[in-house]
Amino acid sequence: MAIDDRAEATAKNIEGKAQEAWSEVTGDPKDKAEGKAKQVDAQAKHAKEDVKDSLKDRVDRA
Numbered sequence: 740m741a742i743d744d745r746a747e748a749t750a751k752n753i754e755g756k757a758q759e760a761w762s763e764v765t766g767d768p769k770d771k772a773e774g775k776a777k778q779v780d781a782q783a784k785h786a787k788e789d790v791k792d793s794l795k796d797r798v799d800r801a
Contacts, residue, residue, distance in 0.1 A: 745788055752781035 755777030762770035
């Protein structure tokens, strides 16, 4: 598990949520779309780390 990668993804997710929330205040659809995109990217990074962890566990058990 790459802690740095997970921390970076979590930070990006928080940034995306904040940007999306700010778009609700300002009414800026571009900010909303960018915020959602950051959250999706963060989810993808977490999924990648989950796969890497799973594969590492299987190799370690073999």
